[in-house]
Amino acid sequence: MTRDSRKPLGLDDVFIVDCDVHANEPPEALAPYIDMPWRRSLELLGRGPQRYLDIPGYAPILNLDPPFPDRGLGNRTVTTARQMRDDLDELSIDVGILFPDNLLKIAVFPHVDYAAALGRAYNAWLADAWVSRETGLYGAVLAVPQDPKDAADQIRTYGADDRFVAVYLPVAGLRPLWGDRMYDPIYEAAEEMGLPVMLHSVGIIHPHFPFNLEHVESRIVRHPINHEFALMANLFTMLTSGVPVRYPDLEIVFTEGGVSWVPFCMWRMDKEYAEIPTGAPFLERPPSDYIKEMYFCTQPIEEPERSRDLLTMIDLFDGRDKVIFASDWPHHDFDHPRTVLNMPFDAELKRNIMGESARRLFKLPVPVPVA
Amino acid sequence: MPRVRVGPADEIQPGQPAFVTHGEIEIAVFRVDDGFRAYRNRCPHQQGPVCTGPVSGTLVATAETDWRLAWVLEGRVLICPWHSMEFDLDSGRRLRAQSERLRAFPVDVNNGEVFVQIGPRDSSAPRRPSV
Secondary structure: OOOOOOOOOOHHHOOOEEEEEEEOOOHHHHHHHOOOOHHHHHHHHHOOOOEOOEEOOOEOOOOOOOOOOOOOOOOOOOOOHHHHHHHHHHOOOOEEEEEEOHHHHHHHOOOHHHHHHHHHHHHHHHHHHOOEOOOOEEEEEEOOOOOHHHHHHHHHHHHOOOOEEEEEEEOOOOOOOOOOHHHHHHHHHHHHHOOOEEEEOOOOOOOOOOOOOOOOOOHHHHHHHHHHHHHHHHHHHHHHOOHHHHOOOOOEEEOOOOOOOHHHHHHHHHHHHHHOHHHOOOOOOOHHHHHOOOEEEOOOOOOOOOOHHHHHHHHHOOOOOOEEOOOOEOOOOOOOHHHHHOOOOOHHHHHHHHHHHHHHHOOOOOOOOOO | OOEEEEEEHHHOEOOEOEEEEEOOEEEEEEEEOOEEEEEEOOOOOOOOOHHHOOEEEEEEOOHHHOOOOEEEEEEEEEEOOOOOOEEEOOOOEEOOEEEEEOOEEOEEEEOOEEEEEOOOOOOOOOOOOOO
16 A cells, blocks of 8 residues: 555654664663773762762763752653663654763763773663664764774774664863864774764853853753854864865764754855965865765754745755754653654655655665555 | 533642543643633644643743742643643643644533533634644
């Protein structure tokens, strides 16, 4: 039986790849996978208070806000692969790319050996307990920025495992930004293994730009600065240090920033490049050319009053095959796939955004057609 | 127009709605002041189970409060558990976005029993346009 082409596409009519879902990793879960003395550290942390994504020494956040009455219901976690599969089934999502929860803040740790050990433990835990082609749960290898050589080793180790399809580049609290040449071993390994790198931030307060927001009262100011501003800053530095030129086969993906900031970055950087070309000597073409070759995850999808404006926005950066769906499940600002599917896009664009472009990007198996 | 029994009125307490299902439509009945309000359990934003959220108040700062923060509408604000969108339980309208509102149903009480009338959608009620 074939689908009536006159009817709008439903969730069950499309292959859905969710490029950003979060596996919750309490300290005690990683303890068996980490070396001493850090194993003892995680065991101790596991016996302490377990606030939501707010664990000193493991997921430091510097939370300066009081709890707001009746607004804490979004603190959902997914603690097992089985639970994640059930949740994604409920959302009609076929494939999920896993990111951490607590270790979204891993870039803030000054202790290099601890950070690297945490990264290794997370990757081993993911391989052992989460990723599986059968369940459609795939991993992004955590690349610890404090130790790029160790991160490169991890990428080569897990990149050979077809259950890992990307490299996760932490953004929150990062210093220096991802354009710094110190990270070259990570890009070299990711390109060699054919894994896209995926930048992902999270809401924290931290001395490093642009997270130094301890003076900002409102969370709705801090939240987009933590995400979109941080992604922009990293994108700019990656362009000026020539990451897309020096690693031409490396695919670069931005998560949890929506899409509307992309045209601004193109035009602003093109203008800067035209007037100060010595500021980006690696580039062989205008910055916008490289940005158009990058990928952008939908969540948090913009919901303009005129929803067709979103299509205009995507066309401004030739993004019809570069915008890929993400829900950010189970976080407070997750997007239901229906929200993106119901946007006024044509059927081909919907299929690309919801899953086909990501399937090609991550080289995922072709799904068996639904009868 | 189907009239669906919900249950005894005295069992519906403030902040603790009673749920009733008619076909594919799930409806929650809330006690508001001395009366009742019935809304479809579907948020106009992303269709989350809005009526399962907490009933609380909200924070405002207006000319009436001399631009000082004030906690208002305690017990009258329904908060969607998915994205924390706030709705006035009395009117069903989304706070600060009056054009969006929950789908409401008429409620009546007869001999201490609460009933909801399931009718067609009120075509004059605007919905969120983008999704």
